[in-house]
Every structure is written in C-alpha cells, then in structure tokens.
Amino acid sequence: MKLGEGVEAAIHCAAMLAGVDGDATISGAAMAEAFGLSPSYLLKHLNMLSAARILESVSGPAGGYRLARPAERITLLDIVLAVEGREPAFRCGEIRRNGPVRLDASAYVKLCGINVAMLKAERAYRAALAEAKLSDIVAEYMTDADPRSVAAGCAFVARHQRPRKSSS
Amino acid sequence: MKLGEGVEAAIHCAAMLAGVDGDATISGAAMAEAFGLSPSYLLKHLNMLSAARILESVSGPAGGYRLARPAERITLLDIVLAVEGREPAFRCGEIRRNGPVRLDASAYVKLCGINVAMLKAERAYRAALAEAKLSDIVAEYMTDADPRSVAAGCAFVARHQRPRKSSS
Ligand code: FES
Ligand code: FES
Numbered sequence A, B: 001m002k003l004g005e006g007v008e009a010a011i012h013c014a015a016m017l018a019g020v021d022g023d024a025t026i027s028g029a030a031m032a033e034a035f036g037l038s039p040s041y042l043l044k045h046l047n048m049l050s051a052a053r054i055l056e057s058v059s060g061p062a063g064g065y066r067l068a069r070p071a072e073r074i075t076l077l078d079i080v081l082a083v084e085g086r087e088p089a090f091r092c093g094e095i096r097r098n099g100p101v102r103l104d105a106s107a108y109v110k111l112c113g114i115n116v117a118m119l120k121a122e123r124a125y126r127a128a129l130a131e132a133k134l135s136d137i138v139a140e141y142m143t144d145a146d147p148r149s150v151a152a153g154c155a156f157v158a159r160h161q162r163p164r165k166s167s168s
Helices: A006-017 A028-035 A039-051 A076-084 A113-131 A134-144 A147-160 B006-017 B028-035 B039-051 B076-084 B113-131 B134-144 B147-160
Strands: A055-058 A064-067 B055-058 B064-067
Touching (some): A006 A039, A006 A064, A006 A076, A006 A147, A006 B113, A028 A039, A028 A064, A028 A147, A039 A055, A039 A064, A076 A113, A113 B076, A113 B113, A113 B134, B006 B028, B006 B055, B028 B039, B028 B064, B039 B076
Antiparallel strands (some): A055 A064
16 A cells, blocks of 8 residues: 655645745745655646645746645645545455355445445544644644754745735 | 555455364465456465465465464454555655755654654554454354355355365
C-alpha cells in the first residue's frame, strides 16, 4: 500500500497557504521552488485541491492560490481524498463468487465479512485523518519545528505572497 | 491509495485454510480454483504468506498449505503486511529540505509534523487490522454468510483437504 507522492506536496502547500496574510495568494511556481518540486508536477496536485474546493486559484498577474476556507475547516482527510480519490484502498473483487459452485446473486446480498473488516480499518484511518486539522498542523509547526526552519518558512511566505488587488 | 489485489486472495485463502481438519493441507491449485484465480498469481501470494510464517507449505504428493499457527493468532494486519510489505503508505520524501534556503541537518532532527500526523493515522489503521483475528472472520462467516455459500465452502474444503500422511 502506498500513497502517491503528491500527498506530501499537497499538504505542504496547503500548510504554506495557511500562512498568508488575508486573502493574498502564492503562485504555483513559488511553492514548487519552496519544496524543490517541478512546477508542472505540483500544478497537477494544486489543480486537484482546487477541484475539491480546498484551494481557490486566482488568475492574472497577481494570481496564484489561496485556501478556499479557513485552515480550521480543512483536514488532512480532505487533502488526501482530493489527491488520492475517494475510493477505499481495499477493493473487493468479489472473488467469493468465482469458484466452481455457482450460487445465484441472492447468496451474496451481504457484503463479504473480509471486505467489512478491511473497510472498518479504513474508517479508523480516515477518522484519524479527519481529526487532523490543517490549522493544528500549522500551529504545531510554529511552536515545535526548529526556529530556523520556521523563520525561513515565514520569510519565504512574506516574500512571495501577492496581496489581492484592491480593484478585484 | 490502493491495496494490491493479492490482499483479498491472501485473506480468503488463509480463511479457507482455517477450516481444514487438524493439520491437513490444501493445494494452491485447489485454492486458485475456489476463487477463480490463476494458480501462478495465487502462488506468489501464498509464498509471501509462507515467508511471513503465516502459512506452512508441505511438499510432496499430499502437499499443499496449512496455517502455521492457530487462526486465533493470525490477524488481518499480519496478512496485509506479509503481502504489501511493512513500509508505511505515506512515505515522507523530506521535501521540507528541498527549498532555496539550505539549513543544516540539525534543523530537521524532529520528524516533520505532517509526517507525524500521517503516520498517526496509519497506526489507527493498523491497530484496527490487528484487532481483526482470522478466527473471528471465520466464525462470522459461519454464522452470518448465506447458508448456501457456507455449505458450498465447507464441502469444497472437505473435498480438497489432504490429510497429513501418517508416515510423515
Ligand atoms: S469477496 Fe471480496 S473481500 Fe471477500
Ligand atoms: S517533509 Fe515529508 S511530510 Fe513534511
């Protein structure tokens, strides 16, 4: 089982966007620079976050991305599902029906117990991700990460954020 | 995020082997037939379960597979890790270190908070799988699945199990 690498990038970008002033934006290129990623690779994931209405993209010369709602209302589950899709990791192929003895569909109305147990574990995973708010991730970063890293991160945001144009 | 299809096959085979009498075995070919899978595909996963000491393989004409320990002491976590590997699904690529500001390694002694939160959710997933004993899966199948399916499954096991030779 493996999550795509885009999840790490997507969460880091959302956390960075939680640090901008007001409704300022940061460009995809700047975020790609911040994490040493290819801009086109990152763009794909930023677009997924926009499609899921976690980010808002603003076009034009002062354009870029910002959070579509407060970081208190964005969870790691929102981000993981936006990037990885909503399907469960365990996908029952109904192999119980493939054997030599053919029973009609009425014998399989109940979900297979193995599927039930696997999906129950996934609910525990998702519940844990749903408890992790982006705002908490950012608050913990500010207090717990190395101060040099926090200072560099904040300076990067200050330098790259683009205030919303007053005319818009 | 997706689990390999082998997980479904591996759990079904282990559950079937929990139903044999004493230390009888069932061949890989019979289990492949039971679930409509290619024998070579299934063999790969049966070998993974054997390597993880969940199954024991017995060679020779009366050979096949049996559980290496009682079903009470086999969990879905054991099986999932045997088939999917023990690495976490979320693999931190340390992208926090890739930015334009280079800090020395001492700034990154603590795990990234995003990594910590993702691994915490995986612990919840694994804990739920660790609670699901193979013996419970089988007991629930016997009481809750459609009686026609249970009867067909038990008949299949009775027909295909190979008693251990008294000489061995
Ligand atoms: S038939 Fe898919 S998990 Fe049992
Ligand atoms: S650097 Fe990998 S999760 Fe933050």
